[in-house]
């Protein structure tokens with residue numbers, strides 16, 4: 041990809057801070073943007089450039105309002121989750137439900153059941169969506185119960201203490217596995233790559249929505265705020281995410297509700313239970329389109345997929361009307377490989393309130409926010425001091441032209457992602473009582489004396505692919521066996537020579553101790569789920585493994601690298617639910633027998649033709 | 655030209671079908687084109703615009719195999735087939751022997767696919783030195799001079815580079831790109847009929863490569879696979895499952911010596 045493929049002709053114009061006229065706005069759309077987008081220019085191909093993208097279609101940016109995905113509504117599930125006819129191997133719910141769902145399971149704490157479980161239904165199917173106005177693009181989408189599909193998918197809305205079950209049906213001819221990114225949930229519900237479903241099959245994803253325990257009590261410091269979900273199927277994660285399979289998941293608890301009632305944060309929900317008017321999720325995703333309107337997808341681009349059309353909530357360069365008051369924006373980098381660095385075109389700093397899933401101990405003022413693939417950050421922006429009619433932009437100032445790594449911040453190549461239009465006469469100064477330093481979610485640090493083991497994982501390049509500790513991922517090999525309830529120190533080193541690897545660890549938050557030998561900056565110092573393994577970077581982290589036993593993975597979140605097996609599997613081991621015995625020690629690096637109920641892949645004696653499993 | 659309906663189109667949209675990118679260079683060799691015995695899949699059409707299949711970016715250059723037969727890379731080896739492509743150079747002392755060894759094990763697992771036209775290709779990265787004789791010797795030495803498996807060398811360096819770049823085996827860094835060992839560990843496989851392709855490290859476990867191959871190249875709805883007693887899952891996959899399950903239960907199956915770093919140590 042290069043500059044001439046960019047849909048934005050002149051970033052200097054695009055950055056005009058205020059008072060922009062409609063004519064000027066059209067100019068920012070780039071060459072030929074006045075034309076309806078359904079007409080494609082003749083495609084000019086670069087005869088010798090195998091990696092070049094098809095030219096982005098011309099369109100007028102900032103003519104589509106930013107869509108806010110609907111919430112995933114409740115559903116009546118039949119058969120009832122967990123009942124005899126919805127068990128692993130059953131006709132209706134072939135993959136069953138997590139064993140932790142059953143109150144008899146040793147991990148299942150009685151306080152998980154204080155509130156009735158909420159039921160939801162989602163289906164993965166084909167859809168047609170307009171990423172660029174006027175162009176019908178076939179894609180994949182999550183369909184909520186009886187509603188039209190959306191890209192991103194319907195937003196999960198969960199609350200601490202109230203369990204949720206999502207019955208997911210796969211209606212496409214590819215494997216799908218639903219990963220709830222940033223959540224603390226059972227192995228069966230985690231979206232492990234090989235716990236996938238085939239066409240026509242259902243799986244009940246059980247989320248207890250309980251915090252891990254600390255000294256016997258639930259540790260609310262671990263409760264998340266902004267999570268997301270996306271497909272994690274073996275071999276097809278990159279393909280499926282690039283074709284639309286991702287969405288938001290918003291979680292609250294008593295701490296966040298207290299912040300909302302004290303007007304530190306705006307309401308998450310409106311009166312009808314829809315997304316609150318001043319709490320705006322924004323998923324950034326870059327894509328590219330073929331001349332026929334289909335999604336450009338190169339399965340043999342192994343460095344990582346880069347696009348030249350910049351979507352926010354599934355729409356290329358939308359606008360958002362904002363009132364003269366403060367807002368919470370939830371940023372999600374749903375790119376496969378593109379790293380973004382976001383700033384406001386006015387130069388006004390962000391008030392960052394979260395890192396990945398977790399609210400920060402204290403709000404922090406930052407000039408820009410760097411998001412690697414998979415990462416989230418919530419910010420507060422106050423528009424009360426901007427005159428009505430002000431137009432400003434959320435822009436990406438990070439330049440990147442291949443999947444390996446960005447070239448660096450380049451203001452000349454900045455791209456406006458979202459246009460913000462300040463509207464309305466009413467001014468609400470101090471609509472939120474928050475500023476730099478305002479306490480948000482308390483943080484409970486893991487201390488060095490809790491650490492029982494140290495592991496070193498080195499990311500390396502191997503003859504055209506990537507490995508961790510000189511090995512490719514193998515789902516039948518346990519790379520690290522961890523004792524339930526213990527804390528470990530992990531040292532991750534990127535020695536892969538030229539690639540950045542956003543590293544995501546499932547099931548638990550990690551606490552970064554040192555980044556290249558130094559203490560991390562304030563917003564990185566508490567909890568993280570996706571760490572920036574830039575080239576020649578070393579990160580030392582503490583992690584505690586609680587609540588759930590079974591296999592989980594950690595991997596590069598450049599989804600192309602992930603599909604090429606840049607992934608490792610760890611198993612958290614605790615007492616066996618039946619015998620009470622703890623698994624034999626030292627499975628590290630050995631093959632092991634995956635428990636059929638835990639992974640939701642029926643045993644051969646249940647199914648005469650067992651699944652392809654690897 | 656046959657146009658697909660939207661429904662057919664959606665059904666075919668699975669593999670990340672369409673590609674719009676550079677047209678591969680035409681073969682320089684003036685020899686007449688030999689008709690491929692396999693039909694290529696239907697064109698990919700949406701909104702009345704036809705776009706390229708991924709394989710159309712593979713150059714259709716002439717290559718010679720270990721039996722001295724001249725073939726056109728795209729027309730004869732790729733068009734309408736299931737393919738596994740690896741790279742070698744006969745003087746390689748690095749990963750190539752492992753690549754070939756693992757390809758052989760994949761070949762054995764996928765035996766029955768061969769009857770359905772699986773094409774194995776080992777492409778020489780060293781056209782200036784590798785001769786037909788070298789390729790034959792190499793194939794014999796590794797006991798892989800087998801039907802359906804072509805060890806091929808292109809006519810020159812330029813064609814070779816074009817072939818590997820078009821199939822995804824390249825480095826953006828020019829210095830790394832010249833280092834042949836950077837490419838010799840990549841296996842590329844796919845099904846030209848469904849336009850689905852994938853790449854994996856050739857050093858991966860052969861059974862895992864075989865399973866990825868089966869998943870990536872399968873055709874038709876998989877809906878019935880898990881429950882019907884009919885053909886369902888390809889026989890190879892069923893055998894593989896049985897074998898892998900048996901392996902898991904065998905406590906001595908510790909073939910992957912734990913990488914020293916990942917073993918827990920005292921803090």
Ligand SMILES: [Cu+2]
Pocket residue numbers: 506539540541542596597598601602606
């Ligand atoms: Cu990576």
